[in-house]
Amino acid sequence: MTTVRLAIIGLGRLGRRHAANLQQTHGAQLVAACSPVAEERDWAATALPGVTLYQDYEAVLRDSQVDAVFLVTPTSLHAEQIIAALRAGKHVFCEKPLALNVEDCLAVEAEAARHPQLKVMIGFVRRFDASYRDAADKLAAGSVGRPYLLRSQTCDRNDESGFFVRFSASSGGIFMDCSIHDIDLARWLLGNPKPKRVWATGTNALHPALAEHQDVDNGVAMCEFEGGQLACFYASRTQAHGHETLTEIFATEGRLSVGANPRANRVEISDAHGVRNECVQDFYQRFAEAFVTEAQVFVDTIRDNRPSPVTLADAREATRIGLAITQAFRSGEAVSL
Numbered sequence: 001m002t003t004v005r006l007a008i009i010g011l012g013r014l015g016r017r018h019a020a021n022l023q024q025t026h027g028a029q030l031v032a033a034c035s036p037v038a039e040e041r042d043w044a045a046t047a048l049p050g051v052t053l054y055q056d057y058e059a060v061l062r063d064s065q066v067d068a069v070f071l072v073t074p075t076s077l078h079a080e081q082i083i084a085a086l087r088a089g090k091h092v093f094c095e096k097p098l099a100l101n102v103e104d105c106l107a108v109e110a111e112a113a114r115h116p117q118l119k120v121m122i123g124f125v126r127r128f129d130a131s132y133r134d135a136a137d138k139l140a141a142g143s144v145g146r147p148y149l150l151r152s153q154t155c156d157r158n159d160e161s162g163f164f165v166r167f168s169a170s171s172g173g174i175f176m177d178c179s180i181h182d183i184d185l186a187r188w189l190l191g192n193p194k195p196k197r198v199w200a201t202g203t204n205a206l207h208p209a210l211a212e213h214q215d216v217d218n219g220v221a222m223c224e225f226e227g228g229q230l231a232c233f234y235a236s237r238t239q240a241h242g243h244e245t246l247t248e249i250f251a252t253e254g255r256l257s258v259g260a261n262p263r264a265n266r267v268e269i270s271d272a273h274g275v276r277n278e279c280v281q282d283f284y285q286r287f288a289e290a291f292v293t294e295a296q297v298f299v300d301t302i303r304d305n306r307p308s309p310v311t312l313a314d315a316r317e318a319t320r321i322g323l324a325i326t327q328a329f330r331s332g333e334a335v336s337l
C-alpha cells in the first residue's frame, strides 16, 4: 500500500492533536473525521479542509476510501470500536488504555486473530519518545547491569476547570488513565516480568468531587513481579509547577532517570528568587515529538506489513495490572494476580 487513507475518530482534547499530526505523516492521507458533536465537526470543517466529516462511526466503517481508523474516543468505547473496525476490514490505531476490563481485551485479541492481515496498534506513546527509547536500548545493552526497581510517575499540572473530574466517569480512574503509562513502561523496561501482587492507596488533595467516581487526584501504587523486580507508581492531577513525567530505573550497576526536571527549554533564569527554569505545562508539550513518531510508526507498520510494535497482549497486561491496582485502592487490600 503506497498511501494509507486514514479516518480520525474523536476530535476532543487529544483527537485534534492527532488529526494535525496525521496531516503531516509521510505515506498517509487524512480522508475522514468523525465526531457525534456538531461543534467538533464545525472545528474540523475549518481545520481539516478536504476531509469528509461523519457524525456516525458506522458510516466511516462503510466508507471504502478509508483504510485505517485512528481511535481517540472515550476509553469505555475502545474495545467495541476496534472490533467493529476489524470486521469492516480496517487497520486500527487506538489510544490507551485498550479497555477497562480484561474480557474486552480478550475479545479484541480474538477478533484481531481472525484478521491477521490487519494491524492493530495501541497508543503507549512513551515507547516512541527518544529518551525512553535510549533508556530501553541502554538497559537491553546491559550498560547499568540488571534492573531491579522502577519508580515512575505521571503528574499533571492542577487543572482548575475540573475537566478530569467529568472525564473520570469514563476514564476508569487515575490508575487506569495515568498510571497505565507507567505500568506499560515497567513491563517494557524491566523485560516483561509477570506481575505477582499489587497494593495501592490515594488521597484527594484538591478535588473532593472525584470521590463520586471512587477516584482520587493523587494515587500511589506498588507492584511486585515474579523474580523479585519491583515497581512504584505515583499519579497526580494537582502539581503546581507543570506536567512531570519522571521514570527512574535502579539497576545493579547504576540508575537511569528519564524526565527529572521537566524543563520547558534550555533557558535558566537567575534572579532575586534564585536559579530556575520553566517547566512543560502538559503531557502534550512533553510528548509532542513522540506523538508524531507514533503516528509515523503506525502508518509504516501498515505500508511495510510489519508486526505492530505495541501488541494487544502488552495492552491487555497493562489493563490487567491497572485493574488490580484499582481494586487494591478501592478495597484497601493487597491484590494477587
Ligand code: NAI
Pocket (backbone or CB within 6 Å): 009, 010, 011, 012, 013, 014, 015, 034, 035, 036, 037, 040, 057, 072, 073, 074, 075, 077, 095, 096, 097, 123, 124, 125, 177, 283
Ligand atoms: P475527550 O473527551 O476530549 O475526547 C473524546 C472524543 O471522542 C470527543 O471528540 C467525543 O466527541 C468523541 N466521541 C465520543 N463518543 C464517540 C463516538 N461514539 N464515536 C466517535 N467519537 C466519539 O477525551 P481525550 O482527552 O481526547 O481522550 C481520548 C482518549 O485518548 C482516551 O482514551 C484517553 O485515555 C486517551 N488519551 C491518551 C493520552 C496519552 O498520553 N496517550 C493523553 C490523553 C488522552
